[in-house]
Amino acid sequence: MSVHIGAKKGDIAPTVLMPGDPLRAKFIAENFLSDVVQYNQVRGMYGFTGTYKGHKVSVQGSGMGMPSISIYAHELITEFEVRNVMRVGSCGSMQPHIKLRDIIIAMAASTDSGINSHVFKGMNYAPTANFELLQKAYENALKHNITPQVGNILSSDVFYGDDPDEWKRWAKYGVLAVEMEAAALYSIAAKFRAKALTILTVSDSLVTGEELSSIDRQESFTDMMTIALETAIQMD
Ligand SMILES: O=P(O)(O)O[C@H]1O[C@H](CO)[C@@H](O)[C@H]1O
Numbered sequence: 162m163s164v165h166i167g168a169k170k171g172d173i174a175p176t177v178l179m180p181g182d183p184l185r186a187k188f189i190a191e192n193f194l195s196d197v198v199q200y201n202q203v204r205g206m207y208g209f210t211g212t213y214k215g216h217k218v219s220v221q222g223s224g225m226g227m228p229s230i231s232i233y234a235h236e237l238i239t240e241f242e243v244r245n246v247m248r249v250g251s252c253g254s255m256q257p258h259i260k261l262r263d264i265i266i267a268m269a270a271s272t273d274s275g276i277n278s279h280v281f282k283g284m285n286y287a288p289t290a291n292f293e294l295l296q297k298a299y300e301n302a303l304k305h306n307i308t309p310q311v312g313n314i315l316s317s318d319v320f321y322g323d324d325p326d327e328w329k330r331w332a333k334y335g336v337l338a339v340e341m342e343a344a345a346l347y348s349i350a351a352k353f354r355a356k357a358l359t360i361l362t363v364s365d366s367l368v369t370g371e372e373l374s375s376i377d378r379q380e381s382f383t384d385m386m387t388i389a390l391e392t393a394i395q396m397d
């Protein structure tokens with residue numbers, strides 16, 4: 162057991178899907194996995210292990226924001242020998258051509274957070290996805306007739322900011338969308354030589370102001386879940 166994950170060694174698969182929402186983790190386990198065992202309910206941050214097409218896969222909620230995902234990613238990798246982590250999250254589109262429910266694969270994650278500038282003493286580290294996971298996820302998306310947007314995203318510390326136009330600074334430089342965890346996940350995975358990827362579904366548009374409901378965010382992003390699971394079983 163680690164401080165925040167109440168599992169025994171061996172309870173968690175080497176490849177883990179990580180939604181921010183623990184109820185999205187439950188949805189994935191209940192609807193996509195067989196022979197499911199719940200290994201964690203500490204702090205309500207559910208974690209499950211099951212099989213997908215005969216391969217062992219786990220799904221672990223990360224919570225919202227970089228401090229939260231940092232704790233879970235650190236413990237998964239350093240205490241449970243997890244080697245591949247795929248975040249499956251929601252995001253807000255910053256580009257007019259990226260619409261609600263589109264899929265984004267985050268090749269890189271810019272950030273407004275102080276976490277890495279603290280570690281790198283003010284210099285700028287570039288949190289980057291693992292290429293093997295990215296390539297496999299992209300190909301699996303195409304096989305399912307989904308064409309994902311691939312590029313740079315913003316991992317922000319702020320959901321409700323003061324400046325309603327702040328996002329335009331990032332959009333001007335081609336950043337596709339905003340979420341709140343990928344930069345920390347990529348940095349921690351790199352530090353411990355694990356592989357990480359973030360796949361996102363657009364739940365809001367900062368361009369148009371459209372947004373999906375919380376139940377949609379919890380249960381309806383099945384294309385993203387399928388891409389991640391198809392990729393997971395190629396990592397055995
Ligand atoms: O849907 P999840 O995976 O939680 O991701 C996004 O949603 C939350 C904000 O509503 C943040 O965690 C953000 O990154």
Ligand SMILES: O=c1cc[nH]c(=O)[nH]1
Binds near residue numbers: 252253320340365
């Ligand atoms: O972090 C997030 C997630 C979804 N939508 C947003 O606008 N921000």
